[in-house]
Amino acid sequence: MAEDDANALLQRPSDEEYPIIERQPSSYNPLQTFHLAKGDQKHYQQQYGDMYFLRLAKLKPAVEEIAAEAWSHLKIAGENVRRVDRVLDVRQGELCWVAGTVYMDMPLKPNILDDISKDHWISAPPPREKYLSPTGQDQTMLEDESGRLRLIGTPLQISMLVTGCIIAVMGTENADGDFDIVDLKVPDLPRQPQRWERDDGSAILANGGGQSKAKEQKERRAGGKVAIVSGLGINGEEGDTLTLDLLMEYLLGEACGQSTQHEVGKISRLIIAGNSITEGTPLHSRDELPDKKSSKKYGYDSSAYNPAPTARFDEFLATLLPSIPITLLPGGSDPANVSLPQQPIHPAMFPHSRAYTPMPGSQGPGWFDSVTNPWEGDIDGWRMMGNGGQPIDDIFKYVEGDERLEMMENLLRWRCGAPTAPDTLWCYPFQDKDQFVIEECPHVYFVGSQPAFETAIIDGQAGQSVRLIAVPKFKETGEVVLLDMDTLEVEAVKFEIFNET
Amino acid sequence: MSHNSKTFLAACVLNDEKIVSYRSLSRELKVHSNAAKKMLYEFYHTQTTKKPGSINATYLLDGVPGARKESSVNAHQRDGDDTHIQSSPYMSSSMPHQEDQVEAVPSRSIILAKEEDLEGKMAAKADFKQIHSIHIYSLGPSRVQNLQILSDCNRVISEKYANEDPLVFGETYGIIHNAGVKRRTGRRPPIGAQLVPTVTINEKASSRSQGIAREQKNAVKKFDRSSQGDESTESTSQAATAQDIKTGQPRNTENKPASKPAAAKREQSDIFKSFSKPRTKLKKEDTSSSTSASPAPNIAHSDSKSVQEDEPMKDASEDEQEEDFMASNNANARASKSHSEQRAEQLRKMMEDEDEEMEGTGDDAPQVSQESESIDGPTSHKETSPEAPVVLTGGRRRGRRKIMKKKTIKDEEGYLVTKEEPAWESFSEEEPPQKQKMPASTATSSTGKGKKSVGKPGQGNIMSFFGKR
Structure with a gap:
């Protein structure tokens, strides 16, 4: 029977009627967390130091609560562990615990002051794969607004730490002035909303509660699937886009047999997590600039700008959009701003797909939703959070190994969506609030442009459960991740061309 | 069917x-x-x-x-991706998902x-x-x-x-x-x-x-090879300008390109070739000397550097901010206080000069360059480093250019705050003042090398504009 199914399309045409497959609707309710103010409201005059202050102010109570619970009645060698408010109040030889921001002092980390004190005209050295010093010159510091402590001790070796995360440490200051830590605590996962919580809340507000809820629930059919893809890497050249075509045909429900087409009908949304276009190094080095200038032209300059990648991407989107709604996150190589949070790619880049964007000024998300990176929002009631990969790629430079899932887990447990910003990751100088602090634990955390597809579930103290998904680069692996919106199970679909040489 | x-x-x-x-x-x-x-x-x-x-x-x-x-795919990935090998495996205290990692994901x-x-x-x-x-x-x-x-x-x-x-x-x-698709009703793109x-x-x-990359690298060379009408006419008219100035005759842009386009073009390319190489050498010299030099000379060097490179406005302004910073340092160090004051004075003058210049009455521009000898690199630098954009500017018939105007104000706390404000300014070659300015500056700044030196009159002014800062 299975054999018959498989070969169903290797038959002569019959008068068979092909039913129209309906795509599962997607309940979509994005958050505007990472949208920056527009125009005059957005400026870059502020100091980045405020971000650290805000982050510490926000996360210190959380980590102190956890630390107090663990350590407040703890006695080590007959000595009570005492809480210390500020890093500067730590006294030598006294067993205590204190909370602060981690700062990694790494000689290989890029340092703006070094650049200036040397020769600022020299072109930048190639970016390092890792900042870790092979000779062990790296130091871990704990700082707050009062001062800085150098940390030593075994817990440092077994836990992942990067600049910018907020932790509490317990130990004593030794004769060298180093703080020898016995234990450390991180803020851990924040509260996780219930499924449909936000949608229910707004529904109740809108309808005054009561019977509307039952109706809402009815509309929530069994959730479909969400396809997540990253790193499409369109470069506008012919010759390597066939897998992209296969992906498109698959998602449209044209490729494969009927059973597969029905399954594809359950895919209710496509999320593109960054790096859709390879073209485009937005920043030119100083060496290039003078030459560029000599060919100065006003307006469109075809020698400096290649429209093919965006045109090809637009075509891809415009073909898919009639059938499936798309959420598009920008990534490092996309035509958006470079610093996090990257703002949505402007619909003007997509002359064909923009018909599916909402009318300016209208309410509600568009069918084609060009969003920020990082992004969070509710899909089928689940809180989704994702980014184009930059925060994880930057953490990777700080730590040993290449355990992407572990980095993702730690990032959530630090409650900081981009801990290494603004130190080594470019970001907007937030002034009133560090938007990267994770206030509500997502159900799904996906990160784009990772070296390989990986997934795991992590659990929190308060019953939180998060599905982590490292989404590989489609261009390299041909893989798309399907996330089941009922069970949060994942599935990988791989597109290949056999024996490609 | x-x-x-x-x-x-x-x-x-x-x-x-x-x-x-x-x-x-x-x-x-x-x-x-x-x-x-x-x-x-x-x-x-x-x-x-x-x-x-x-x-x-x-x-x-x-x-x-x-x-x-499965296995072959994985093996393949390992080969390709693991470029950075860690010496020791990384251990974590909290790895609850370790089992999950081996969980078979349906594929x-x-x-x-x-x-x-x-x-x-x-x-x-x-x-x-x-x-x-x-x-x-x-x-x-x-x-x-x-x-x-x-x-x-x-x-x-x-x-x-x-x-x-x-x-x-x-x-x-x-x-x-x-069924849920939402699409705007408006017209679809052509x-x-x-x-x-x-x-x-x-x-x-x-x-x-590939071509782009190459183009960027030797954009200077591109000028002689490219057959784009725009640029060739521009360069031609530029050469024409040079001739006009030399002979002191009112110029007629319309018929010049037609009369001797080929010759003019060749001249142009020669000029670029001869200048492009010496300029890079000079840059190198400066870099090496500035690294070894003390802060104060450093300023001078970066000045001359900006003269040579004539980078986009943006960079020039960056340069300036840095110098403001350094200058104040110097003042604190009381080593070259008078020097910095002098510089500030010159800077202010420059601002005025520049404004006038832009308005087209910049007769004193050459003066400025003389005043600034101490800061600028040797005058020969200026002469031997004409820049394509400026040259082109000379040949453009009309247009608007964006200039960055600097405003320095003292804020409530007594800090000097420099603001850049972009402003559009229209200029035209038909305007007499702009034209007269060229011969004037040529007379002072050129050493009479004929066409070559004539090629950069408009530029000399702008160069000195950068040089001041």
């Missing part, structure tokens, strides 16, 4: 020797994609029974990949294979544990060497059927229907205009992108 498909396929594949995919067939005949797949099969079947090997098919397989596939594989790769032990079918479906993807007249060619079918579709409303025709082709350039670029893309 079946008859239609046969004639169409015969015409396309056998006569025109084109590749037909199930998608292009379904578009052509307005049938469901699954029907099109069957038509392809039927045609393939009849043709190969008639004459084996006359047409060639590719297949799309869909199913659950087998174990062999599905969709493979496009040539017909000869379909069967056999090492073939595509053997990669699957279970095959959900298999169908013909495309038919072609001969063996396809590179399957990537097949993406051409989709490109053709997107061009040929671009005028079809996908919401209306999607159902015909079996595209999964979505398709022809968009796609034509796309296609041509696609074809040229690879050579083009």
